[in-house]
Amino acid sequence: MxxxxxxxxxxxxxxxxxxxxxxxxxxxxxxxxxxxxxxxxxxxxxxxxxxxxxxxxxxxxxxxxxxxxxxxxxxxxxxxxxxxxxxxxxxxxxxxxxxxxxxxxxxxxxxxxxxxxxxxxxxxVLVPIQELINRHNQLRTYRIVCKFQQKTLKNYENLFRELGLTAKRGVQNRVGNTIIGTWSVQGPERKHDKLTKILLNDEEVLEVDF
Incomplete structure (x- = not known):
């Protein structure tokens, strides 16, 4: 051949x-x-x-x-x-x-x-299904930097619960007059959007990553 x-x-x-x-x-x-x-x-x-x-x-x-x-x-x-x-x-x-x-x-x-x-x-074919799942149950990592006050980070954990989001606490530390907290937060996309809107308009928040 x-x-x-x-x-x-x-x-x-x-x-x-x-x-x-x-x-x-x-x-x-x-x-x-x-x-x-x-x-x-x-x-x-x-x-x-x-x-x-x-x-x-x-x-x-x-x-x-x-x-x-x-x-x-x-x-x-x-x-x-x-x-x-x-x-x-x-x-x-x-x-x-x-x-x-x-x-x-x-x-x-x-x-x-x-x-x-x-x-x-x-x-x-599975991309639309994945996007649908993400809209209903999305996992994001939030990093919040704010001025140090007693129970400041606890207030944000209460906010997660009020919005119906499940949060798992990560590393938290204080640097000078600021305190930094990280959380793995799970829930519907619309609730994440509501949370980020609140955080971006919060005068106490110096930095936020999500």
Whole structure:
């Protein structure tokens, strides 16, 4: 068979296509790992798998090395932004894309295609459901800096309860004439919006992060 149409070349082309489908979604949403990254992850995983089968090496060891490598990439994608962690979904997508490439590399095309459809379903279709859940039950971290007064922070904890929000106290400390408190607060988005409006208009609050 002509090398341009050999099964191994076809595998790499399929891997590139599946990686592109997933990467387009990440690219469209402006994520750190987009079209090119997902294509390279898929192609690379397929290539390593093909090479391992040709060399007759332990496929399990090659697979574990691929997963380890993707772990390093995922670590670079995940980062902390203000009071929240970003990039976890993109890192998980890269992990799944590597698995797709491995499936293609060993010739499990049907599994690779079905898995690609499931990944795209999660990335596209479940977004509205996630947004609906967040509107009804959202977790935010609040950091409030105000002038030091007795029971000042306790007053804000009472405010959380009055608004129907569940708060878990974090680190609290005093710096000079100011006192700083942090809380993990959970509840509906509309109640969070009401809380932030109150805090932003509170003359006692010097700084607020949420």
């Amino acid at each position: 002509n090398i341009l149409f050999s099964e191994d070349i076809v595998k790499l082309l399929i891997a590139a296509g599946l990686g592109a489908l997933i990467g387009l979604e990440r690219e469209y949403h402006g994520k750190a790992a987009g079209l090119r990254t997902m294509m390279l992850i898929s192609i690379g995983s397929t290539l390593f798998t093909v090479i391992s089968t040709k060399l007759g090496t332990d496929a399990g060891r090659i697979a574990s090395n691929i997963v380890t490598g993707i772990g390093f990439i995922g670590g670079g994608i995940i980062f902390r932004e203000s009071n929240r962690v970003s990039g976890i979904t993109t890192a998980a997508t890269a992990w799944a894309t590597a698995a797709l490439g491995m499936c293609v590399g060993i010739g499990y095309y049907e599994i690779a295609l079905a898995s690609s459809i499931l990944v795209l379903f999660v990335l596209y």
